Every structure is written in C-alpha cells, then in structure tokens.
Amino acid sequence: MDAANHNWRKAKNTMMQTLAFACAILVILPLVLVFFHLVTQGASSINWAFFTQLPKPVGEVGGGMANAILGTFILITLASLIGVPVGVLGGVFLSEYTHKRLNWWIRFTADVTNGVPSITWGMVVYALIVVPMKGFSTLAGGIVLGLMMIPLIMRTTEEVLQLVPSGYREAALALGIAQWRMIIQIVVRTALKGIITGILLALARVAGETAPLLFTAFGNGYWTHKLTEPIAALPLQIFNYAISPYDDWHRQAWAGALVLILLVTAVNISVRVLTRDRFSRRSA
Amino acid sequence: MNETAPNQPAKNNAASQFGDRAFKGLTLLMALSVFVLIGLIGFELAHGSGIALRQFGWHFLFSSDWDPVNEKFGALPFIFGTLVSSAIGLIIAVPLSIATAVYLTELAPLWIRQPLTIFIELLAAVPSVILGLWGIFVMVPWLRGHLFPLLQKWFGFLPLFQGPIYGPSLLAGGIIIAIMILPIITSVSREILRSVPGLQREAAYALGATRWEVTRIAVLSYAKKGLFGAVILGLGRALGETMAVTMVIGNSPQIAKSLFAPGYTLASVVANEFSEATSDTYLSALFEIGLVLLGVTVLVNALAQLLLKTFAGPGVKPQH
Numbered sequence: 001m002d003a004a005n006h007n008w009r010k011a012k013n014t015m016m017q018t019l020a021f022a023c024a025i026l027v028i029l030p031l032v033l034v035f036f037h038l039v040t041q042g043a044s045s046i047n048w049a050f051f052t053q054l055p056k057p058v059g060e061v062g063g064g065m066a067n068a069i070l071g072t073f074i075l076i077t078l079a080s081l082i083g084v085p086v087g088v089l090g091g092v093f094l095s096e097y098t099h100k101r102l103n104w105w106i107r108f109t110a111d112v113t114n115g116v117p118s119i120t121w122g123m124v125v126y127a128l129i130v131v132p133m134k135g136f137s138t139l140a141g142g143i144v145l146g147l148m149m150i151p152l153i154m155r156t157t158e159e160v161l162q163l164v165p166s167g168y169r170e171a172a173l174a175l176g177i178a179q180w181r182m183i184i185q186i187v188v189r190t191a192l193k194g195i196i197t198g199i200l201l202a203l204a205r206v207a208g209e210t211a212p213l214l215f216t217a218f219g220n221g222y223w224t225h226k227l228t229e230p231i232a233a234l235p236l237q238i239f240n241y242a243i244s245p246y247d248d249w250h251r252q253a254w255a256g257a258l259v260l261i262l263l264v265t266a267v268n269i270s271v272r273v274l275t276r277d278r279f280s281r282r283s284a
Numbered sequence: 285m286n287e288t289a290p291n292q293p294a295k296n297n298a299a300s301q302f303g304d305r306a307f308k309g310l311t312l313l314m315a316l317s318v319f320v321l322i323g324l325i326g327f328e329l330a331h332g333s334g335i336a337l338r339q340f341g342w343h344f345l346f347s348s349d350w351d352p353v354n355e356k357f358g359a360l361p362f363i364f365g366t367l368v369s370s371a372i373g374l375i376i377a378v379p380l381s382i383a384t385a386v387y388l389t390e391l392a393p394l395w396i397r398q399p400l401t402i403f404i405e406l407l408a409a410v411p412s413v414i415l416g417l418w419g420i421f422v423m424v425p426w427l428r429g430h431l432f433p434l435l436q437k438w439f440g441f442l443p444l445f446q447g448p449i450y451g452p453s454l455l456a457g458g459i460i461i462a463i464m465i466l467p468i469i470t471s472v473s474r475e476i477l478r479s480v481p482g483l484q485r486e487a488a489y490a491l492g493a494t495r496w497e498v499t500r501i502a503v504l505s506y507a508k509k510g511l512f513g514a515v516i517l518g519l520g521r522a523l524g525e526t527m528a529v530t531m532v533i534g535n536s537p538q539i540a541k542s543l544f545a546p547g548y549t550l551a552s553v554v555a556n557e558f559s560e561a562t563s564d565t566y567l568s569a570l571f572e573i574g575l576v577l578l579g580v581t582v583l584v585n586a587l588a589q590l591l592l593k594t595f596a597g598p599g600v601k602p603q604h
Binding site for chain 1: 304524593
C-alpha cells in the first residue's frame with residue numbers, strides 16, 4: 001500500500017510538472033503567433049517608400065509612414081527631456097537619502113501612478129495643454145509621454161542605484177569628497193549602465209503608447225513643422241489604419257506594426273544583452 | 285569642476301555644504317513630483333467632470349442610457365463591460381500565469397528558465413495597439429469561426445454562450461485582456477516565488493516530499509499573500525487596458541447576458557468618443573468616466589502595492 005501511495009505521489013508530481021510546462025507554452029504562444037503574423041502580413045509591404053514617403057490618400061496604392069516614424073522619434077525625444085531628468089534625480093533621492101516614511105510614500109505613490117491607465121493621462125494633458133493652447137500639438141504629445149515616464153524611470157533608477165555596494169560610498173566619503181559629488185561621480189557613474197537600461201526600457205514602452213496620444217498629438221497626414229501642430233506617431237497611424245475599412249490601409253497597418261515591434265524588441269533585447277554584468281543580476 | 289585648494293578648508297566646507305543642500309533639495313523636489321502628478325490627474329479629471337457631476341450625481345453610475353444626441357449619460361454599460369471583460373481576463377490569466385511562474389522558479393530545468401523569462405518580458409513589451417491589430421485580423425476571425433461555435437455547442441445551455449456570434453464581443457475583449465496581463469502577473473509572481481526562502485523548500489524536501497509537494501506545501505502556501513498581490517496588480521492593468529480592448533470588444537453600450545454580444549469599456553468609450561464629443565455635457569460625462577476609471581484603478585493598485593510591499597518584508601528577512 002505504501003508503494004502504491006508512493007507511485008501515486010510520483011505520478012502526481014510528473015503530472016503537475018507537465019501541466020505547468022503546458023501553461024508556460026500557452027503563455028508564450030500569443031507572442032509567437034503575433035510575431036509570425038506580423039512578419040507574414042507586414043514584411044511584404046515594407047519597402048523604401050514605406051520609410052521615405054507620406055501616407056497616400058484612400059484609393060492610391062503605395063505611400064509610406066515616414067512622417068509617423070519621424071513623429072514617434074520626435075515625441076519620445078521630447079518625452080525624455082521631461083522624463084529623464086525628473087525620473088533619474090527622483091530615483092537618486094529615493095536611493096541615496098533615507099527618510100524612511102517619506103521614501104515609502106514616494107515609492108508607493110510612484111508605483112500607484114505607474115498603474116494609472118494611459119488613457120486618463122491623455123485626458124489630463126488634454127485639459128492642461130490642449131485646451132489652453134486651443135489645439136492638438138506635438139508639445140502636448142511629448143508632455144504626456146514624458147509625464148508617464150517619470151515614475152517608471154524613478155523606480156528603475158532607484159533599483160539600480162541600490163545595487164551599488166555601500167563600500168563605494170563610504171570609501172569616497174572617507175576621502176573627504178562632498179556627498180553630492182560622491183553621488184554623481186561614484187554612485188551614479190557606477191550604475192550608469194543600469195540607469196540607461198531603465199531609460200531605454202521606459203522609452204520603448206512609451207514609444208508604443210497609443211491611448212494618451214489620441215487627443216494630444218492627435219496624428220497628422222503630413223510633415224509637422226512646429227511644436228504647436230499635431231503630429232503623426234507610429235502607434236496612432238497603426239490604430240487609424242487598422243480600424244479603417246480599406247485593405248490597402250490594413251496592409252500598411254501590418255507593416256507599421258512590424259516596424260514598431262522590431263524597434264521595441266530590438267531595444268528590449270539589446271538592453272538585456274548589454275547589461276549582463278554584476279549590477280543587473282537582481283533586476284526584475 | 286576643479287579640486288578646491290587644500291589650504292582653504294573652511295571655504296571648501298561651506299561650499300560643499302551648500303552643494304549638498306542644493307543637490308538634496310533638487311532631488312527631493314523631483315521625487316515629490318509623483319505626488320504632484322497623481323494630484324494633478326485627480327484634480328483635472330474631477331474639474332473636467334464638474335458639469336456631469338452636478339447634472340447627474342450618483343445616478344450617473346447606475347443609469348444605462350448613453351444617448352449623446354439627447355444629452356443623456358449613464359456609465360453602467362461601460363462599468364459592466366469593464367468588469368466582465370476584466371473578470372474573463374483574470375479567469376484565463378491567473379491560473380496560467382501562476383502556473384508559469386511556478387514552472388519558472390520551481391519545476392523547469394535550469395537551462396530553460398532564462399530564455400522563457402526573456403520571452404515573457406518580450407510579450408510584456410508588445411504595444412497594446414499591435415495586439416489589437418492582431419486581435420482584429422487574426423484572433424477575432426478565428427474565435428468567430430472555430431472557438432465560439434464550439435463553446436456554443438458544448439455550453440449552449442448556459443445563457444452566457446447563447447445568441448448570435450458576431451466576433452467582436454465581451455469574450456474577445458476578455459481574451460485580449462488575458463494576453464495583456466499574463467506577462468505582468470507571471471513576472472511579479474516569479475519575483476514573489478523567488479523571494480521564498482530556500483530553507484522552506486529544504487525543510488519540505490527533508491521530509492521526503494516530491495518536487496510538486498514542496499511547491500504546494502512550502503512555496504505556494506508561504507507566498508499566498510504576495511501572489512494575491514500579483515493578481516490584484518493584474519486586475520489594475522486589466523481595468524485600464526485601452527487600445528487592444530477597444531479594437532476587439534465591439535464598442536456597443538449594452539448590457540447583454542451573452543458573452544458573444546459586443547460590449548464597451550470605460551477606457552474604450554473615452555478613446556473612441558473623446559475627440560468627437562460635441563457638447564460640454566458630453567465631454568464632461570467622458571471626464572467623469574475617466575474619473576471613475578481613475579478612482580477604481582488607484583484603489584486596486586494601492587491594494588496591490590500594499591499586499592506586495594508587506595509580503596516583501598518577511599520574505600527577505602530571515603525568519604526564526
């Protein structure tokens with residue numbers, strides 16, 4: 001009877017292991033399928049014109065998303081102007097100055113703010129920027145993405161700074177250097193790679209955001225010349241084309257999606273390859 | 285910046301003290317910006333929904349009329365759609381992602397863990413709009429042609445699976461939500477399970493437990509609270525998910541019994557109608573929808589963070 005029980009336990013063990021394996025496969029299945037369809041549906045529409053031309057009006061074959069691709073780069077550049085300094089410096093405070101209770105609250109609020117739906121960010125910047133400026137604009141699009149980056153970068157910066165051994169700090173202070181210079185020259189410099197990783201991941205994330213841009217950057221069929229004009233962005237263009245009734249536009253949407261996912265994935269993979277060193281072992 | 289001359293210690297000291305104070309003040313200011321951000325979001329949404337709040341009051345949450353032409357606004361169909369699609373998302377995603385996290389930390393051969401983790405992180409990085417595009421052109425036609433008819437055949441006696449099959453539906457929205465929250469629940473659960481002390485496992489092994497028994501007795505029961513936090517975090521994401529859901533849920537403000545019927549969520553009505561809102565009341569009603577969404581997601585996320593943070597406490601400290 002003992003042997004039977006033992007066999008049953010072993011069988012159950014194998015069963016649960018197989019089941020967990022099956023679940024893991026199911027979890028990555030969508031990723032594989034999405035990539036497969038993006039490549040099969042999108043690759044054929046990617047050509048030189050796609051990267052160099054403006055979108056063509058309905059009915060005309062061809063055209064590209066040059067303005068949307070450039071638009072996305074302009075928007076994330078503007079966003080980093082806001083998100084990077086505020087996020088990194090805030091992260092420095094969380095890691096280097098310990099006011100236990102205050103830091104807990106800042107951390108908690110940053111994490112909760114990270115969970116705020118992206119669409120509500122769009123509404124807020126609409127009320128703050130678009131309404132007073134009387135129009136959708138590049139500026140509003142850059143600002144909304146920049147604000148969304150702040151809590152993201154703050155938390156990743158804090159995390160990598162805390163991986164810097166405290167011996168480094170003590171050694172620097174023992175040499176008589178001021179604390180703020182110690183932080184910049186020793187701590188931040190040591191963790192620079194990790195901080196940049198966090199920034200790049202945040203950029204990759206906001207580069208794919210659509211919802212907050214719907215009523216800030218709004219989209220544009222042409223080139224944008226001023227910060228006060230609406231601007232096209234890759235995710236917006238994909239969305240507008242995907243929900244349109246035209247086959248031509250659907251093909252363009254697939255191509256745009258393939259370009260966007262290659263960008264995002266390239267950043268994600270290169271960041272992981274680049275940071276395989278002593279300070280990134282523990283990151284999530 | 286050059287080294288200060290060593291024969292001026294007092295001046296050096298004063299300068300560095302000023303530098304210290306200024307730098308600390310600057311970083312503190314930047315760190316405090318998160319309070320400003322969340323405050324700003326709350327204020328702007330509340331301010332924007334002023335007209336609707338005054339005109340409809342609490343009735344807004346319980347009315348199912350959404351008739352912009354006649355200026356009648358009620359959020360119930362959207363609240364219903366959000367809750368149902370998120371519930372479907374959780375029902376699918378929670379078992380799958382916790383099982384995957386268990387597999388990654390406890391059961392999988394070591395060589396498979398790293399690549400699998402990277403795959404899951406890549407899935408987390410897929411932009412919502414791309415998943416929506418895939419949803420419209422690949423997933424929804426497949427659901428309409430294959431899965432939905434099967435579900436109707438097997439479970440058609442339940443009202444949930446009755447009625448005509450369109451394709452874009454509450455169920456399709458729920459499935460897309462599941463795909464979107466799988467990676468976050470998996471990676472947070474994985475972190476939680478990894479923080480379970482090895483001693484827990486060793487003790488169970490020493491009693492002769494099999495790998496699965498160790499997982500169940502020593503790891504899962506220990507990590508319960510943290511895993512619950514991971515699930516709640518996933519719920520927060522599910523409630524606010526916008527683009528992918530908007531593209532597959534059908535966008536029709538109704539409260540239907542069938543999961544095959546199209547629905548609408550709080551986030552998608554804002555995405556679809558905000559830039560077309562013609563009257564002040566209409567815009568204000570959409571702001572109030574945003575306010576409801578914000579309130580719910582902030583509460584849910586706060587709960588998730590509390591669970592995760594209080595779990596992390598005993599998890600990292602040695603237990604005696």
